[in-house]
Amino acid sequence: EVQVVQSGAEVKKPGESLKISCKGSGYNFANYFIAWVRQMPGKGLEWMGVVFPGDSDTTYSPSFRGQVTISADKSINTAYLQWSSLKASDSGMYYCARRGGAASGDFDYWGQGTLVTVSS
Amino acid sequence: AIQMTQSPSSLTASVGDRVTISCRASQGIRKDLGWYQQKPGKAPKLLIYAASTLQSGVPSRFSGSGSGTDFSLTISSLQPEDFATYYCLQDYDYPLTFGQGTKVEI
Numbered sequence: 001e002v003q004v005v006q007s008g009a010e011v012k013k014p015g016e017s018l019k020i021s022c023k024g025s026g027y028n029f030a031n032y033f034i035a036w037v038r039q040m041p042g043k044g045l046e047w048m049g050v051v052f053p054g055d056s057d058t059t060y061s062p063s064f065r066g067q068v069t070i071s072a073d074k075s076i077n078t079a080y081l082q083w084s085s086l087k088a089s090d091s092g093m094y095y096c097a098r099r100g101g102a103a104s105g106d107f108d109y110w111g112q113g114t115l116v117t118v119s120s
Numbered sequence: 121a122i123q124m125t126q127s128p129s130s131l132t133a134s135v136g137d138r139v140t141i142s143c144r145a146s147q148g149i150r151k152d153l154g155w156y157q158q159k160p161g162k163a164p165k166l167l168i169y170a171a172s173t174l175q176s177g178v179p180s181r182f183s184g185s186g187s188g189t190d191f192s193l194t195i196s197s198l199q200p201e202d203f204a205t206y207y208c209l210q211d212y213d214y215p216l217t218f219g220q221g222t223k224v225e226i
Contacts, residue, residue, distance in 0.1 A: 061215035105154025105211040106169035
């Protein structure tokens, strides 16, 4: 059974660093892209970027390039989203999702979401 | 970046109604489009990919159509569990982009 499981909620202060994770199981993790999607409270979905775990090739949305780092470790079937210096505006729900084989809008398995709260 | 414009932003419907949501791309995207359903407090769920292919396990009352710049999601007979927010996502070119969402309410 394919599963995508994210790390738990985080509460951080502005300026702190953070790395959240997304672990895939039940499939060949290296062969499927993993995307990260942000959802601010009460707002829509924003595509942040994607990583291909097989070679760690990464593509970012211009809106998020330089603000976050997306990575993956195929040896432990885990993708990451990290911040070096959090801001209050980084508060929100973050989802990871596996891109299916059709690569045509088919993000077929989603994590449960990781709520990030940044507050002094 | 390709802009995805969904309409309407919200709609009110009743159980049994036929509902159609539209999504327009700012440039041609072939059929590289997915539709997602999101309920409050839950992760999005894939309904349709490649514009018209029903994801496994999704009820057949959901259907998608379109290619190029104009797409639609139709729910043939709205059920109580279908009240949610729906998003389109273009997967033609990076950065991938979502529509702003359509909230389907009673």
